[in-house]
Amino acid sequence: MYEFGQAEIDAVVRTLQRKKLFRYLEGEKGEADQFEEECSHKFEVAHTLLVSSGTAGLICGLAAMGIGPGDEVIIPGYTYVATALAPLAVGAVPVLCEINDSLTLDPAALEQTIGPKTRAVIPVHMHGFPCDMQAISAIAKHHQIFVLEDACQAIGGKYQGKCLGTLGDMGIFSFHQNKILTAGEGGAILTNNRTLYERAFIQHDGTCDDGSCCRDFAEPLFAGWAFRASELSAAILRVQLRRLDAILEDFAATKARVTDRLSHGSCDTPIPCYDPDGECGTHAAYQFATPAEAQAFCQCASRTGLYAVHPGTSKYNYIYWNVLSLRRGALHPLRDPFRNTERTYDHTTCPRTLDLLSRTALLACTWHAQGEALEKFVECLAQARQEAHV
Numbered sequence: 001m002y003e004f005g006q007a008e009i010d011a012v013v014r015t016l017q018r019k020k021l022f023r024y025l026e027g028e029k030g031e032a033d034q035f036e037e038e039c040s041h042k043f044e045v046a047h048t049l050l051v052s053s054g055t056a057g058l059i060c061g062l063a064a065m066g067i068g069p070g071d072e073v074i075i076p077g078y079t080y081v082a083t084a085l086a087p088l089a090v091g092a093v094p095v096l097c098e099i100n101d102s103l104t105l106d107p108a109a110l111e112q113t114i115g116p117k118t119r120a121v122i123p124v125h126m127h128g129f130p131c132d133m134q135a136i137s138a139i140a141k142h143h144q145i146f147v148l149e150d151a152c153q154a155i156g157g158k159y160q161g162k163c164l165g166t167l168g169d170m171g172i173f174s175f176h177q178n179k180i181l182t183a184g185e186g187g188a189i190l191t192n193n194r195t196l197y198e199r200a201f202i203q204h205d206g207t208c209d210d211g212s213c214c215r216d217f218a219e220p221l222f223a224g225w226a227f228r229a230s231e232l233s234a235a236i237l238r239v240q241l242r243r244l245d246a247i248l249e250d251f252a253a254t255k256a257r258v259t260d261r262l263s264h265g266s267c268d269t270p271i272p273c274y275d276p277d278g279e280c281g282t283h284a285a286y287q288f289a290t291p292a293e294a295q296a297f298c299q300c301a302s303r304t305g306l307y308a309v310h311p312g313t314s315k316y317n318y319i320y321w322n323v324l325s326l327r328r329g330a331l332h333p334l335r336d337p338f339r340n341t342e343r344t345y346d347h348t349t350c351p352r353t354l355d356l357l358s359r360t361a362l363l364a365c366t367w368h369a370q371g372e373a374l375e376k377f378v379e380c381l382a383q384a385r386q387e388a389h390v
């Protein structure tokens with residue numbers, strides 16, 4: 001979460017006073033309808049669908065692509081576990097792929113990971129760092145697989161001038177508490193493909209069975225779920241969306257100060273980025289020669305009141321996703337996608353990713369990372385380095 005103010009409070013109160021909290025009531029356009037229009041306009045995409053979470057968005061996206069039992073979906077070994085849960089939810093098997101120094105999917109590894117059962121790839125713009133979408137799109141096109149962009153951490157980011165989340169067949173945002181824009185919970189599906197939009201819509205609201213909310217659809221009905229968002233979330237998100245540019249400017253300014261302070265006499269290497277101008281600026285990421293140096297970086301952060309991530313031991317590292325290591329894809333054995341595959345998920349699956357993550361550290365570029373706290377952090381780093389060299 002970045003900022004909430006009076007405008008969000010007013011929007012919630014106004015929505016409550018209107019007494020229309022469910023979005024699909026007959027009548028004038030509601031908050032959710034308007035948010036979707038504003039979102040499509042802001043990110044220059046034909047269709048936006050507001051859903052209940054980023055995970056729900058990923059699930060509906062894969063379902064709309066017609067992915068299910070017998071299929072495989074390639075995901076990076078460094079992302080939030082939700083990226084792995086989505087294929088499992090539609091009955092497909094998640095297949096892990098190595099990342100590279102950018103902390104995003106390695107295109108060369110993707111090419112090698114694609115097999116006869118691969119139907120889609122989910123590139124993840126981790127920490128707002130854009131994936132190599134040009135290479136990934138070319139590989140996907142060549143192998144005729146779908147691209148579902150996980151832009152949950154990358155709202156407002158760009159790649160070659162285009163908004164992250166609009167470069168693949170579909171893209172997903174999350175509005176969870178920790179994301180760039182938030183309503184506590186929420187998600188959005190973005191796409192330029194009308195067919196995929198209609199299918200995702202039907203999937204996200206099975207109760208439109210009578211055709212009332214999708215009567216102008218060309219796609220035939222099928223049984224869906226209930227991943228709808230409420231008018232209250234939409235009201236908050238409309239305000240949040242208007243704050244986006246200012247939020248990103250603040251991140252960029254803080255990151256510029258952080259990287260400037262850390263560039264003097266430091267031995268850490270900033271990670272390479274596929275679009276330094278388009279990345280979101282939420283984190284400054286560094287690669288070190290040893291895991292101990294990355295850990296020392298994070299210890300200094302916590303000692304001085306800053307927030308740092310050590311991906312080697314973070315929940316974003318696939319080695320900590322228990323449902324994969326335990327191969328428990330569903331409670332019901334016949335619904336478990338792992339019953340039809342020998343795949344295992346351990347230290348041998350993506351060794352390069354694990355090595356890289358153990359030597360990486362990220363500093364969150366929130367308002368904490370400023371002024372005196374930042375100076376104390378820089379001092380702490382210098383001292384840690386000195387101690388390491390005696």
Ligand SMILES: *Cc1c(COP(=O)(O)O)cnc(C)c1O
Pocket residue numbers: 053054055056079080082083124126150152153174175176185186187
């Ligand atoms: C947060 C996140 C998700 C899931 O979003 P929720 O809204 O929490 O369901 C998926 N992928 C990534 C990379 C995320 O950071």
